[in-house]
Amino acid sequence: MNIQQLTIESILEGYRNKDFSVTDVTKMYLDRIKQYDATLHTFNTVTEEHALHDAKRLDQMLTNGDISLPLFGIPLAHKDIFVTKGIRTTASSNVLDDYIPQYDGTVVSRLKNAGTVLLGKLNCDAWAHGSSGENSDFGPAKNPWNTEYIPGGSSSGSAASVAAGLTPVSSGTDTGGSIRLPASFTNTVGLKPTYGLVSRYGVMAMASSLDSIGHFTKTVTDSALLLNVTAGPDGFDSTLRQEKENDYLENMKKGIKGIKLGIPKEYVSEGMEKEVKQKFEEAVKKFEKLGAEIVEVSLPHTDYGIAVYYIIQPSEVSSNLARYDGIRFGNPRSSFGDEAKRRIMLGTFTLSSGYYDAYYKKAMQVRTLIIKDYTNTFEKVDALIAPVSPTLPWKFGAKVDNPLAMYLSDALTVTINIAGIPSLSVPAGFSSNPKLPIGIQIMGPHFSEKKLFQIGYAFEQETNYYMEVPEL
Amino acid sequence: MKIDVKHIAKLANLSVKEDDISRFEKQLSDIVGYIDKLNELDTKDTPPTPQVTGLINVFRPDETAPSLTQEESLSNAKKKHNGLFVVEQILEEK
Numbered sequence: 254m255n256i257q258q259l260t261i262e263s264i265l266e267g268y269r270n271k272d273f274s275v276t277d278v279t280k281m282y283l284d285r286i287k288q289y290d291a292t293l294h295t296f297n298t299v300t301e302e303h304a305l306h307d308a309k310r311l312d313q314m315l316t317n318g319d320i321s322l323p324l325f326g327i328p329l330a331h332k333d334i335f336v337t338k339g340i341r342t343t344a345s346s347n348v349l350d351d352y353i354p355q356y357d358g359t360v361v362s363r364l365k366n367a368g369t370v371l372l373g374k375l376n377c378d379a380w381a382h383g384s385s386g387e388n389s390d391f392g393p394a395k396n397p398w399n400t401e402y403i404p405g406g407s408s409s410g411s412a413a414s415v416a417a418g419l420t421p422v423s424s425g426t427d428t429g430g431s432i433r434l435p436a437s438f439t440n441t442v443g444l445k446p447t448y449g450l451v452s453r454y455g456v457m458a459m460a461s462s463l464d465s466i467g468h469f470t471k472t473v474t475d476s477a478l479l480l481n482v483t484a485g486p487d488g489f490d491s492t493l494r495q496e497k498e499n500d501y502l503e504n505m506k507k508g509i510k511g512i513k514l515g516i517p518k519e520y521v522s523e524g525m526e527k528e529v530k531q532k533f534e535e536a537v538k539k540f541e542k543l544g545a546e547i548v549e550v551s552l553p554h555t556d557y558g559i560a561v562y563y564i565i566q567p568s569e570v571s572s573n574l575a576r577y578d579g580i581r582f583g584n585p586r587s588s589f590g591d592e593a594k595r596r597i598m599l600g601t602f603t604l605s606s607g608y609y610d611a612y613y614k615k616a617m618q619v620r621t622l623i624i625k626d627y628t629n630t631f632e633k634v635d636a637l638i639a640p641v642s643p644t645l646p647w648k649f650g651a652k653v654d655n656p657l658a659m660y661l662s663d664a665l666t667v668t669i670n671i672a673g674i675p676s677l678s679v680p681a682g683f684s685s686n687p688k689l690p691i692g693i694q695i696m697g698p699h700f701s702e703k704k705l706f707q708i709g710y711a712f713e714q715e716t717n718y719y720m721e722v723p724e725l
Numbered sequence: 726m727k728i729d730v731k732h733i734a735k736l737a738n739l740s741v742k743e744d745d746i747s748r749f750e751k752q753l754s755d756i757v758g759y760i761d762k763l764n765e766l767d768t769k770d771t772p773p774t775p776q777v778t779g780l781i782n783v784f785r786p787d788e789t790a791p792s793l794t795q796e797e798s799l800s801n802a803k804k805k806h807n808g809l810f811v812v813e814q815i816l817e818e819k
Contacts, residue, residue, distance in 0.1 A: 355797040462776040491783035560760040582801035601737040617773030673777030
């Protein structure tokens, strides 16, 4: 059994067939973390004792034949902005390097109650500010496919750990692409759910009108299994939809004959790297082969996405990070890294007297136009497909001296957050030399996750990219 | 557009070293210069969207429930005294 290829499904099967115990599986992952994470640096904190304790408790249930919990004995790790009671949670920032939360967030406690085993807390760009992982105050996570390259961010450790087989699944957040970009750079499946589907309670807020709580898995099926546990109202997050979906795996294997897939023409431009364009075009042909109808559509305000995002997001960041005053928790504000300072200052500026109308209010108006672009498009098609990044993963250091260049990496991901719609990033192949992953994203109307899984599953089973694993 | 980093840093309660001011000034000015492209769009009659859900006035019943204990609340404070958070002096003796 190749541990790098284990999924929720195969682990549950293993428990049913009595191939191994929860402690066996947990120890396997903990050993892999010990073996590889000194190089890959995907974990900030490994909770070995805690994990083995959880595993022991679950093995008792296994002995009694009770493996009914939906994620029974599945190891997982959380991006280090998810508060975990009694377990250090740092946001990968020096401000919180010794913060120990007094409670579990909703997603953390739901996944715990579903039977998972917590392996630890994952490295990320500090405060989720970044597209490469390089803004972590503790040193960046590396791309397991080639450690000279960034894994993408901000959920860098979350993506890299799943890709490297250090955990079968991980949690992440996506405010401007922070799940989809690292997923596409690591050959993993990354789900950014609809804004208002998964509770943000207990996840350190970045931009409260944009933050989306999602996860990384090896397969589309696993992604749906996780969403079954995390989605739905909780009485703590007032932006959640009250209706609950019964099962995200319903209709997943139906196939996509007759489904209308739109390709936004602004997303496939000459500015794209050749191999990314090539893999996208191959993907389009695969969708046609599977029976989908491909339609060219337009999202005319695409080009304004970054400008809108880099007003709204820093504005909301400047407000959300005001709580870190070094009084109730954490270290003084002088411990903030440069990127956090930059974003706080940018947001303070755009919200300040005399500038609010020209910037934040203007951005909110253009936000209306971007939302309309999507609403109009979804009247013509069932879903959209597009690349996630205009480029391949880049080498460490390539963009650190130019914050604006780094921001432009989000050009194809931010309008999804601005509109609040869901998007699923799935593996779509590799570049030739060096071999680096390339992903595509499948976007749909609000709360259309079932459809995204249906489309993603069909593509995944046709291409089998998920079966490839990096040589560590 | 020149960003007054000293002023903004003061508003945001951030300390910026003298050596870093011009670097931040340039980076922030570049970014603000880029986001000015929104002026290309006529939004005179466009309503602003603060958040996408359309939900307003989402309340729960005004009932108390168990929360954090005093000890839990203080557990991460660097400075505490008598079960209280210690803060910087904000009022001066005249």
